[in-house]
Amino acid sequence: MSNPTTTKTYFAPGRVNLIGEHLDYNGGLVLPAALTIGITATYTTRPDNKIILHSATHPLQKEIDLADPIIFDPKNDWTNYPLGVINQLIKENHFVGGCEIVYSSNLPEGSGLSSSAAIEVLTAYLLLKQTEQNISLSWLAGLCKQVENEFVGMQCGIMDQFAIARGKAENAILLNCTNLDYSYIPFELNNYRLLILNSKKPRSLIHSKYNERKSESDEALRILQATSSIQNLCEASFPQLDLILDETIKKRARHVITESLRVKEAVKALRFNDLSTFGRLMNASHTSMKNDYEITGLEMDTLAEEAQKLKGCLGARMTGGGFGGCAIALVHEDAISEFNHILTFKYHAATGLNCEIYVSEIGNGVEEKL
Numbered sequence: 001m002s003n004p005t006t007t008k009t010y011f012a013p014g015r016v017n018l019i020g021e022h023l024d025y026n027g028g029l030v031l032p033a034a035l036t037i038g039i040t041a042t043y044t045t046r047p048d049n050k051i052i053l054h055s056a057t058h059p060l061q062k063e064i065d066l067a068d069p070i071i072f073d074p075k076n077d078w079t080n081y082p083l084g085v086i087n088q089l090i091k092e093n094h095f096v097g098g099c100e101i102v103y104s105s106n107l108p109e110g111s112g113l114s115s116s117a118a119i120e121v122l123t124a125y126l127l128l129k130q131t132e133q134n135i136s137l138s139w140l141a142g143l144c145k146q147v148e149n150e151f152v153g154m155q156c157g158i159m160d161q162f163a164i165a166r167g168k169a170e171n172a173i174l175l176n177c178t179n180l181d182y183s184y185i186p187f188e189l190n191n192y193r194l195l196i197l198n199s200k201k202p203r204s205l206i207h208s209k210y211n212e213r214k215s216e217s218d219e220a221l222r223i224l225q226a227t228s229s230i231q232n233l234c235e236a237s238f239p240q241l242d243l244i245l246d247e248t249i250k251k252r253a254r255h256v257i258t259e260s261l262r263v264k265e266a267v268k269a270l271r272f273n274d275l276s277t278f279g280r281l282m283n284a285s286h287t288s289m290k291n292d293y294e295i296t297g298l299e300m301d302t303l304a305e306e307a308q309k310l311k312g313c314l315g316a317r318m319t320g321g322g323f324g325g326c327a328i329a330l331v332h333e334d335a336i337s338e339f340n341h342i343l344t345f346k347y348h349a350a351t352g353l354n355c356e357i358y359v360s361e362i363g364n365g366v367e368e369k370l
Contacts, residue, residue: 012122013038014113024157027232034167036363046098084151112325117160167365201324279314286317295322
């Protein structure tokens with residue numbers, strides 16, 4: 001007698017990084033948070049050895065036989081992320097059975113809110129949940145990072161996957177990307193709101209430029225390790241910058257060093273509920289990403305810098321990998337309507353694009369929807 005078909009639903013959020021950009025692969029502290037928007041997946045068992053992947057928002061679907069090798073193929077588009085997870089789970093001897101998975105997302109397309117990490121964490125979690133109950137979420141985040149690095153070829157750190165796996169409502173996560181020590185930092189905004197400013201700029205350079213910045217940071221570390229025992233670039237100090245003669249490499253290192261200090265100051269500000277200081281640190285972070293790490297561009301600079309000028313805004317910065325995507329802004333609830341109106345107008349005037357602005361809530365990490 002065949003087993004009855006079972007259907008279950010799971011959810012993984014997108015993430016926003018409050019501060020600490022491009023520090024995860026440099027071994028530093030970061031301060032991400034999970035959102036309440038993300039990707040939902042409906043999982044249905046199959047009696048055979050096939051997995052079928054569908055999306056409610058993409059026409060491409062993919063069918064594989066678990067007996068066949070799984071390889072990365074650009075033509076597989078979005079399905080490369082779940083395929084990479086399936087491949088890695090099989091390699092590590094976790095049971096993966098035949099099933100049909102239908103994904104649906106309410107994350108804005110190409111927004112830099114980590115849809116790729118969300119679908120990775122979601123796929124790993126739902127597949128593991130069928131046979132294993134005690135899943136280490138930190139280990140799961142590491143597995144998904146490995147998929148991104150080795151299967152997809154994106155040399156990211158672990159921040160996105162970790163925040164999506166371990167998110168907690170109304171809290172940011174202070175994560176040490178070297179040893180995965182973490183703590184929850186209450187994100188209490190009082191009469192302020194965190195706005196997501198979607199540039200609607202396609203992030204076409206993200207893979208190549210992201211890997212380029214990783215390589216430049218590695219080069220800075222290599223130079224400094226010739227005369228010191230630092231383990232990662234976030235441990236470097238200002239005087240050591242003089243040891244780097246190449247101006248581009250020096251700028252990349254300066255961003256990492258200053259951004260690392262800003263994360264520590266931001267956590268202190270949040271613990272004292274000092275949102276004004278937190279906002280100033282957001283502004284300084286954006287300036288560093290613009291001038292030293294050079295990952296912003298006209299669209300992100302317009303969003304962040306015009307937002308910073310508006311009434312009721314304590315701070316604004318690009319968030320995510322860069323070269324498009326989203327910025328975030330801390331805005332008083334009474335000023336949101338006027339803020340949205342003016343920023344939308346100024347952004348369109350400068351770029352010809354129509355941005356989207358919405359209030360974000362901080363939510364929980366990956367979970368089964370009962």
